[in-house]
Amino acid sequence: MAVTRGGRWIAYWDPEDEGFWKRTGERVARRNLFFSVLCEHIGFSVWTLWSVLVLFMGPEYGLTPADKFLLTSVVTLVGAVVRVPYTFAVAVFGGRNWTVISAGLLLVPAVAAFAVMEPGTSFSTFLLVGLLAGIGGGNFASSMTNxxxxxxxxxxxxxxxxxxxxGNIGVPVIQLAALAVIGAGGGPRVLLGVYIPLILVAAVLAARFMDNLASVKNDTGAAKEAARDPHTWIMSVLYIGTxxxxxxxxxxFGQVLQTQFGQTPLQAAYLTxxxxLLGSLARPLGGRLADRHGGARITLVNFAAMAAATAVLVAAGTTRTLALFVAAFxxxxxxxxxxxxxxxxMIPGIxxxxxxxxxxxxxxxVAYGRRLSGASMGLIGAVGALGGVAINLAFRQSFLSFGSGTGAFCAFLACYAVCFAVTWAVYLRGPAARAAGGGAERRAAAEDGPRPGYAEV
Incomplete structure (x- = not known):
């Protein structure tokens, strides 16, 4: 059984031991997973809060479409940057303790948005409050590390x-909540008034039911080693794509529907x-398929499919066919x-x-793999989230230059082609896939012949 000490700390934890896992490990792990998901879910909702608040911001707010894309870019940027310190915070404070703290911190952007969300507020004030909302993006990194x-x-x-x-499903949930509020004739403060008590509930439940693992410690050596490893940066590129x-x-999405297709806030909320929602539900399926068939194989096929869907979006955007555009999106x-x-x-497997x-x-x-994969996850998650910044900036420039998002979609199509090529070249191309990892793997590749070294990760 797990050996515990005061303050909900677990001193002994060995999930690789089948007996330990069946006796007590699985039950404890699942309980922590459930409440971690709850708090991360609220974090994602707060992070993406401005994706729905901008739908409320009509002409009386005095913001252009470019202003709104810049606002959401800033929110995304902060969410990406804070993922790095949030990753290390788990070992400093404990997974349960940091979950409680990070959940409580979400009150700051929620209350700030409640205070300023009205016509006449300056754009610079909205940008500042958007910066605060970015902290919700950090909850993902600490939750995944834990x-x-x-x-x-x-x-x-x-x-x-x-x-x-x-956690990701917090995005469609807050969009559904916004749809309900808009449909009922309510304003943005009604939406924020719903989420403020939910944040408090999540923090209390985390404090009551989660645990800290004493074995989780920050390893600056591992962090430096992970940062020097080429696979960390290769996987960062792939995670940007996904x-x-x-x-x-x-x-x-909602801004594109409003700006390019002339949808009202309510119409956009119905579609966004x-x-x-489907992307959030598909994430566990992607993990399950990767467990069964190998993450590299699933990732390769997935990037090909993403490129195909983007090509359809380019065609639908050019012809302004709303139904096809929404379906492809x-x-x-x-x-x-x-x-x-x-x-x-793929990360722990690599x-x-x-x-x-x-x-x-x-x-x-096992210890080496866990040490390096844990150190790399925060960095990969942070760099990957920067892709969201690039997407919003690309849309901003595309609308400024061409009056539509088609130029941005063409750029995204090229990015997915690069991710497809990188996945195949590094992880599925036989000896070369193994050669990327260092001298020992190059020797193994030479001895074993053309067998892909990372195809199963």
Whole structure:
């Protein structure tokens, strides 16, 4: 059984031990996963709050479409940057303790938005309050780092996918809430008044039911080693393509419908939640498929499908065919969620494979893989979220230059082609895939022939 000490700390935790896992580990891990998902869910809702608040901001607010894209870009940027310190905060404060703190911090942007959300507020004030909302994006990084330590390698794809998917679903939930508020004739303060008490409830439940793992410690050596490892940066590029797309489109979809297709706030709200909802639900499926077939294979096929969906969006945008545009956008959302799950499953598998290639076995290999994958996840998550910034800035420039989002979609199509090529070249191309990892893996590749070294990760 788990050995505990005061303050809801668990001193002994070994999920790779089958007996331990069946006796007590799985029950404790699932409980922590549930409440971690709840708090991360609220964090995502607060982070993407401005994707729906801008729908309320009509001509009386004096903001142009370019202003709104800039506002959502700033929110996304802060959410990406804070993921790095949030990752390390888990070891400093404990997973349960930091979940409570980070959930409580969400009150700051929610209350600030409640105070300023009215016509006559300056654009600079909206930008400042948007900066505060960005902290909601950090909850993902700390939650993923925490849950990664609770589950064994064989369950990480499912657990991380469910954790992230449950958090991601905060995006469509707040959009649905906005739809209900707009439909009932309410204003943005009504929406914020609903979420402020929910934040308090989430923090209290985390304090009551979650645990800290004493074994989770910050390892500056691991962080430096992960930052020097080429796989960290390769996976960051792939995560830009998947999660960057998901979060960027979540912020931009409603604005594109309003600006390019002339939809009213209510019409846009009816359509915007469907894509993020399917993308969130698809993330655990992506993790499950990656567990079964290999994350690299699922990721490769997924990028090809994302490129195809984007090509349809270019055609629909050019002909201004709303039904086709919305359908293709929803498919692209679902694929981005699927890719989120498959790419994040690859991370622990890659570093476990590197450990085996270095000659490590048993507990040593597991410890190395967990150490490096945990250190890399925060960095990969932060860089990946920057893709959302690029998407909103690309839309802003496209509307300024061409009056539509078609130019931005052409750029996204090229990005998905690059991600497809990188996935194939590094992880599925036989000996070259293994050569990327270092001398030991190059020697293994030479001895074993054309077998793809990372195809199963």
């Amino acid at each position: 849950i990664n330590a609770f589950f064994p390698l064989r369950r990480k794809g499912w657990a991380l996918g469910l954790n992230a998917g449950g 999660f960057g797309s998901f979060i960027g489109y979540s912020f931009a 939640f469907v894509g993020p 929803v498919v692209l959302f679902a694929l981005s969620g699927l890719g989120n799950g498959s790419t994040f499953k 570093f476990q494979h590197k450990a085996l290639a270095m000659g490590l076995t048993g507990d040593q290999a």
